[in-house]
Amino acid sequence: MEFDVFTLLPEVFPPYLESSILQRARQRGLIEVRVHNIRDWAADKHHVTDDVPYGGGGGMVMKPEPVFAAVEAVLGAGPQACCPLILLTPQGRVFNQNIAFELSRLPRLGLLCGRYEGIDERIREHLVTDEISVGDYVLTGGELPALILIDAVSRLLPGVLGDPDGALDDSHASGLLEYPHYTRPPEFRGWKVPEILLSGDHAKINRWRREQSLARTLRQRPGLLERAPLSEADRKFLEEISRSSDSQKP
Numbered sequence: 001m002e003f004d005v006f007t008l009l010p011e012v013f014p015p016y017l018e019s020s021i022l023q024r025a026r027q028r029g030l031i032e033v034r035v036h037n038i039r040d041w042a043a044d045k046h047h048v049t050d051d052v053p054y055g056g057g058g059g060m061v062m063k064p065e066p067v068f069a070a071v072e073a074v075l076g077a078g079p080q081a082c083c084p085l086i087l088l089t090p091q092g093r094v095f096n097q098n099i100a101f102e103l104s105r106l107p108r109l110g111l112l113c114g115r116y117e118g119i120d121e122r123i124r125e126h127l128v129t130d131e132i133s134v135g136d137y138v139l140t141g142g143e144l145p146a147l148i149l150i151d152a153v154s155r156l157l158p159g160v161l162g163d164p165d166g167a168l169d170d171s172h173a174s175g176l177l178e179y180p181h182y183t184r185p186p187e188f189r190g191w192k193v194p195e196i197l198l199s200g201d202h203a204k205i206n207r208w209r210r211e212q213s214l215a216r217t218l219r220q221r222p223g224l225l226e227r228a229p230l231s232e233a234d235r236k237f238l239e240e241i242s243r244s245s246d247s248q249k250p
Contacts, residue, residue, distance in 0.1 A: 041069035059117025088142030092131030111141030175228030
């Protein structure tokens, strides 16, 4: 999969992209990330990419000319564009695992990182094809959200993770929070690994993990259960632990 990132701060990206899983994915040709400096398309000698907002107010606004020039030079113009262009913005649809799956099915993505007070609205209206937010808070730019999106989407691609089923067990992949994990030693400071994980009975282990996911989701993010695909056994288990919890209340 290919990612084309348009930014005013290209130096932000290499440290993360050249580390760990994403680095190996790039080396193996599973993903390609090209980072484009929008300033390279500014027409004036000072490479100006921002200006004061019409109507007054604080902050600066990213100018349309260099952004359009950069994106159209790399991705193409209008209907001839080779892929969607996503603006990373607090005003976009909130990013989640379902959107990551949706995007992972595309061969190429363009990512536009805003800065300053925001972008000229004509960029949003006539160039951007989608808008994504990483949460209901404001950052100083779209670079961190772009890295979050690249990471979340890349790990869903075949071959990126060492475990081919690893992404399927992640929190939110099944609509639930992930179950607890343990590793050696079997006892640490008197805290023991649950016996069932040492039993070798994979059917019981799988059921224990499912129940742990259900219990953790009920405790920490109960709203997720409204949308999660639940079996009859899942619903029965949730009813049991809910009754148990209610009976312990004073």
